[in-house]
Amino acid sequence: MKQTLGLVGKYFLLMKIVFSKPEKTKIFRKQFFTDTEKLVIDSIPIIAVISLFIGAVIVIQTASNIESPLIPKMYVGYMARESLILEFCSTMVALILAGKVGSNIASEIGSMRISEQIDAMEMMGINSANYLILPKIASATIFNPLLMLMSFILGLVGGAMIIMFTGIITMNQYTEGLQYAFQFYYIVYSMVKMAVFSFIITSISAFYGYYSSGGALGVGRSGTKAIVVSSVTILIANLVITQLMLN
Amino acid sequence: MIKAINVNKNFGEQHVLKDISIEYKPGICSLIIGASGSGKTVLLKSLVGLHDIDSGEIWYEGTQFDNLPFKEKKHLRKEIGMLFQGSALFDFATVEDNIRFPMDFFTDWSEDQKMDRVNFCLARVNLKNVNKLYPNELSGGMQKRVGIARAIALNPKYLFCDEPNSGLDPQTSILIDQLILEITQEYNITTVINTHDMNSVMEIGDQVGFIYKGNLLWEGNKDNILTSNCKELEEFVFASGMAKKVKQYMNA
Numbered sequence: 001m002k003q004t005l006g007l008v009g010k011y012f013l014l015m016k017i018v019f020s021k022p023e024k025t026k027i028f029r030k031q032f033f034t035d036t037e038k039l040v041i042d043s044i045p046i047i048a049v050i051s052l053f054i055g056a057v058i059v060i061q062t063a064s065n066i067e068s069p070l071i072p073k074m075y076v077g078y079m080a081r082e083s084l085i086l087e088f089c090s091t092m093v094a095l096i097l098a099g100k101v102g103s104n105i106a107s108e109i110g111s112m113r114i115s116e117q118i119d120a121m122e123m124m125g126i127n128s129a130n131y132l133i134l135p136k137i138a139s140a141t142i143f144n145p146l147l148m149l150m151s152f153i154l155g156l157v158g159g160a161m162i163i164m165f166t167g168i169i170t171m172n173q174y175t176e177g178l179q180y181a182f183q184f185y186y187i188v189y190s191m192v193k194m195a196v197f198s199f200i201i202t203s204i205s206a207f208y209g210y211y212s213s214g215g216a217l218g219v220g221r222s223g224t225k226a227i228v229v230s231s232v233t234i235l236i237a238n239l240v241i242t243q244l245m246l247n
Numbered sequence: 248m249i250k251a252i253n254v255n256k257n258f259g260e261q262h263v264l265k266d267i268s269i270e271y272k273p274g275i276c277s278l279i280i281g282a283s284g285s286g287k288t289v290l291l292k293s294l295v296g297l298h299d300i301d302s303g304e305i306w307y308e309g310t311q312f313d314n315l316p317f318k319e320k321k322h323l324r325k326e327i328g329m330l331f332q333g334s335a336l337f338d339f340a341t342v343e344d345n346i347r348f349p350m351d352f353f354t355d356w357s358e359d360q361k362m363d364r365v366n367f368c369l370a371r372v373n374l375k376n377v378n379k380l381y382p383n384e385l386s387g388g389m390q391k392r393v394g395i396a397r398a399i400a401l402n403p404k405y406l407f408c409d410e411p412n413s414g415l416d417p418q419t420s421i422l423i424d425q426l427i428l429e430i431t432q433e434y435n436i437t438t439v440i441n442t443h444d445m446n447s448v449m450e451i452g453d454q455v456g457f458i459y460k461g462n463l464l465w466e467g468n469k470d471n472i473l474t475s476n477c478k479e480l481e482e483f484v485f486a487s488g489m490a491k492k493v494k495q496y497m498n499a
């Protein structure tokens with residue numbers, strides 16, 4: 001318990017250093033674009049593929065579960081939309097990103113720590129935490145909500161595709177369901193969640209990387225811890241945000 | 248000039264630096280020698296503030312460095328160049344960008360001025376045609392050279408080198424030592440070098456401090472190190488089989 005509190009304290013102290021004004025805007029901007037490419041753009045393919053498939057699977061599952069003729073078939077579209085926007089596209093996608101992006105950040109920063117590259121920056125008088133971490137947090141927090149939107153749309157497309165192939169329901173029933181009782185607020189809710197989750201993933205992974213020690217083995221350990229701790233934190237944050245925004 | 252007064256450093260229970268007092272002058276290479284684990288790296292990193300010391304004082308000219316606030320420490324560090332044991336080149340950047348790195352942060356030079364300085368530093372460490380290569384495409388000796396070029400990019404007043412010869416063959420080692428000495432003399436830099444390599448001591452050791460288990464046991468230079476009457480130093484100096492034979496021969 002005491003150890004956990006110590007870690008949390010250390011995390012917030014690091015964030016304080018991370019959130020200082022960058023030495024030069026030009027350098028920050030360059031890092032920001034590099035990190036956007038590495039963390040956001042490069043995640044598009046995997047998120048796209050997963051979303052298409054999950055959308056398709058949700059449609060099949062819901063359709064096969066509606067046996068009663070009293071429940072209109074358009075509920076398939078409605079259910080698909082609701083499950084995608086409420087949980088899958090934010091929480092599940094964030095957990096996937098925690099694995100992909102989290103280990104990437106922790107191992108990149110961790111290997112810079114153990115090879116003394118971070119010391120070298122500090123020696124030049126550069127705020128290494130600010131230089132290395134702030135652009136990552138900023139790019140993921142700003143752009144990942146768009147990734148969430150993409151995932152939502154592709155999930156719906158995946159559903160549409162499976163309907164085209166199998167004809168479990170008609171396309172008209174599906175699109176009718178998609179529009180049924182649509183709440184724009186859910187999109188806002190989901191985007192907020194994704195922004196918070198992205199902050200959690202990038203900052204926690206960077207934290208574990210930044211304080212890596214013990215050679216290559218230590219970097220590996222930091223990567224694992226980064227994934228585990230940010231995943232658990234995401235689940236807790238999900239609970240809190242949902243309580244705050246939907247209740 | 249750099250001055251350490253009664254410096255102590257602990258890691259938990261372990262007392263790594265014990266009451267170290269030493270002074271470093273400009274224009275010469277000052278060596279810190281000692282066995283692996285004796286505390287050389289910790290001393291070097293304490294001198295530059297990468298480790299916080301537990302007691303004692305560290306002075307750069309008239310400024311007490313160890314209790315400066317972080318901002319002013321950062322300011323003074325711009326006058327310090329450092330070559331790390333593994334070179335610590337940024338592996339995300341080309342050779343050119345590595346050397347430019349501190350310039351991008353701390354100067355308002357134009358692109359041309361920066362490139363001129365990069366090429367000057369590379370020429371100074373005798374490297375050509377490597378501008379666009381990445382660190383993992385260089386040999387160990389070349390990495391050290393780039394490390395030195397980066398360390399001198401902003402004309403430092405102080406230069407710290409942690410085991411500049413580690414992982415290099417004896418001939419390359421001597422070339423790197425010579426290079427550091429030349430640069431030190433040419434720009435009147437206060438240079439502090441960690442090493443366990445006796446060849447370096449004999450080449451460039453104008454001031455030598457011997458550390459043994461965190462104590463500074465002996466101070467002298469390459470001319471009187473072979474005749475010291477410090478037992479631990481003698482064991483260190485004459486550790487190799489060849490050195491032992493030479494010693495027998497000298498005694499006979």
Ligand SMILES: Nc1ncnc2c1ncn2[C@@H]1O[C@H](COP(=O)(O)OP(=O)(O)O)[C@@H](O)[C@H]1O
Nearest residue numbers: 258261263281282283284285286287288289290
């Ligand atoms: N960051 C650290 N945390 C804990 N102990 C350390 C740390 N750095 C060095 N030490 C310990 O300090 C001692 C001296 O290490 P070091 O200065 O690296 O030796 P060397 O003379 O080989 O450079 C060693 O026993 C090492 O285990």
Ligand SMILES: [Mg+2]
Nearest residue numbers: 287288289410
């Ligand atoms: Mg060492």
